[in-house]
Amino acid sequence: MKKGFDKLSVRNSRKIYLIVYLMILALVISIAVAKISGREIDELTLKVVGVFLILAIFFTESHRLNTYYEVNPHSIIASKGIFSRTTRRLDLVAISDANLRQNLWERMLNYGDVGVRTFSDDSAMVIKKINNPSMFVDFLEAKTRRAKSQRN
Amino acid sequence: MEIEYIKKEHGRHRSNHHWKFLVFVIFLGVFSFVIYTSFYGDFDFTGNIIQGSDSSQEEKSIQFQADLTIPQLSIEGNFDRIELRGNSGSFLQVGDQRFYLGNVTNNYITLNEYDGEIAFNEEKISVIEGKATGVIINGILVTSQTKETTKITFENSLSYDLLEMGNEVSIKKISYVTSGLINVEDGKNAFVVNEEQVTINDFKGSIQISNKKFRLDGQISDLEILGNKNVNIKV
Numbered sequence: 542m543k544k545g546f547d548k549l550s551v552r553n554s555r556k557i558y559l560i561v562y563l564m565i566l567a568l569v570i571s572i573a574v575a576k577i578s579g580r581e582i583d584e585l586t587l588k589v590v591g592v593f594l595i596l597a598i599f600f601t602e603s604h605r606l607n608t609y610y611e612v613n614p615h616s617i618i619a620s621k622g623i624f625s626r627t628t629r630r631l632d633l634v635a636i637s638d639a640n641l642r643q644n645l646w647e648r649m650l651n652y653g654d655v656g657v658r659t660f661s662d663d664s665a666m667v668i669k670k671i672n673n674p675s676m677f678v679d680f681l682e683a684k685t686r687r688a689k690s691q692r693n
Numbered sequence: 694m695e696i697e698y699i700k701k702e703h704g705r706h707r708s709n710h711h712w713k714f715l716v717f718v719i720f721l722g723v724f725s726f727v728i729y730t731s732f733y734g735d736f737d738f739t740g741n742i743i744q745g746s747d748s749s750q751e752e753k754s755i756q757f758q759a760d761l762t763i764p765q766l767s768i769e770g771n772f773d774r775i776e777l778r779g780n781s782g783s784f785l786q787v788g789d790q791r792f793y794l795g796n797v798t799n800n801y802i803t804l805n806e807y808d809g810e811i812a813f814n815e816e817k818i819s820v821i822e823g824k825a826t827g828v829i830i831n832g833i834l835v836t837s838q839t840k841e842t843t844k845i846t847f848e849n850s851l852s853y854d855l856l857e858m859g860n861e862v863s864i865k866k867i868s869y870v871t872s873g874l875i876n877v878e879d880g881k882n883a884f885v886v887n888e889e890q891v892t893i894n895d896f897k898g899s900i901q902i903s904n905k906k907f908r909l910d911g912q913i914s915d916l917e918i919l920g921n922k923n924v925n926i927k928v
Contacts, residue, residue: 560713564720568727575731579824579844583730593723597716 549680550611554652554672558601565594610668612681615688617657619666631666633688635659639678657681753928754912757898761873761891763907767812767820772859775804775811777818779853786846787828787835794851803829804845811858815905817850856902862911868892873906877916877926889920 555562568590575582609620617636620628637660643653647670655668655677671677778801781794785802794800809823824842828835836843871891875884898911918924 561716564716564724568720568724571724571727571731575727579842580731581842586727586730589723590727593719 547614547684548611549677550609551668551671551677552610553605553608553670554650555601555605556650556652556672557670558605559650561597561601565597568593608669610671612677612684614684617666617681619668629666631657631659633681633685634692635661636665636681636685639681641674641678643674655681754895754897754914755916755926755928756878757893757896757909757911757913757916758876759873759893759907759909761871761875761886761907761909763813763815763902763905764867764869764871765814766864766867767810768858768862768864769810770808770863771861772804772807772811773861774857774859775807776855776857777802777851777853778855779818779851781847781849781851783847783849783851785830786844786848787830788843790835792830792835797831799854801829801831803827805829806842807845808842809845813853813856813902816852818847818853818856819850821845821847821851854903856900858900860899860911862896862898862900864893864896866892866894867896871907875916875918882926884918884922884924886918887921889918889922892917892919 572582572587572590603623607621607623609618611618611620612633614633616633617631618628619631620626637658639658640656641653642656647653651674652670652672653674654670655674657666657668659665668674668677778799779794780798780800783795784791784793786792804821804825805827807823807825809825810820811818811823812820823845825845826836826842828843828845869891870888872887872889873885875886875891876882877884892915893909893913894915896909896911896913898909901908901910914928916924916926
């Protein structure tokens with residue numbers, strides 16, 4: 542979560558890929574245990590594990606880089622895509638409220654979804670799986686209040 | 694009239710679940726593969742699928758037997774069985790156990806399924822370093838309690854009078870000045886060599902060293918004798 546004076550930019554939390562990281566760890570540990578106990582490790586096995594690790598890291602990072610959210614003094618921006626990008630911009634003055642959704646697991650790890658509603662639409666934008674969502678909501682609400690007061 | 698809009702998000706959730714399930718299944722497959730190949734059994738993927746006949750190799754090789762002087766040689770590979778007899782004022786390390794070889798004049802050692810290096814000359818075995826599934830020292834079986842193979846090292850060289858290596862010993866090339874008797878193609882051609890340069894290529898067979906004789910019995914691709922007579926036999 543990058544925070545400048547007036548801007549907050551976030552991406553998906555890496556915590557959502559915890560299961561993938563645990564899979565990687567399980568494979569690395571099993572190879573290490575085999576090596577330490579003097580077993581011979583097949584070359585094909587090492588290649589298969591290597592390919593799985595590379596693909597796992599590649600796809601998790603690609604998925605994470607696919608989404609980008611930003612709150613600036615005027616709007617909230619949701620951007621999706623790496624090569625072909627779709628960007629949605631929502632004026633802060635149009636926002637009615639924001640809600641926070643976390644299940645038990647997400648509460649334990651402090652990440653979750655923030656739903657941003659506008660006066661005209663029930664659920665205008667969902668900021669998905671970001672770290673420290675309550676801080677994001679606080680920041681958004683502060684910016685929204687400021688934008689509305691400046692307009693008035 | 695009230696119009697109710699229902700957003701369909703279930704399809705996307707199901708798609709996400711499918712991806713997660715697929716990743717988990719792939720992980721289970723990879724993990725099972727790692728556990729099986731590393732901890733259980735000998736797994737040879739390509740070896741089980743591609744199994745060619747060796748008859749083409751046998752047709753392109755020469756049957757070979759020789760009794761020669763002992764060369765200085767270092768061989769690395771897999772040996773079905775190595776038997777040796779000798780003594781050393783030093784230790785044989787088998788896994789985490791050390792056996793002193795100086796107590797007995799002639800220690801009889803057998804290595805089963807040995808994978809590693811063995812280097813010897815006329816007098817001594819200078820290197821035995823590798824792994825074996827079983828080691829028998831003077832009739833006592835020594836194996837690892839926890840591992841399939843046991844690491845083996847001679848701490849110093851071993852004076853020996855017997856060395857036998859199993860049937861699938863492979864040596865790319867042996868070339869040295871030697872004396873002895875060479876039989877090719879079941880005795881169809883026999884050569885007595887006397888301090889002549891003998892070069893043997895692609896030997897596959899058994900090796901026995903005893904009574905100061907280096908006995909080879911197997912197949913070769915090429916034999917060259919340079920000296921009093923010049924002989925060159927190729928497949």
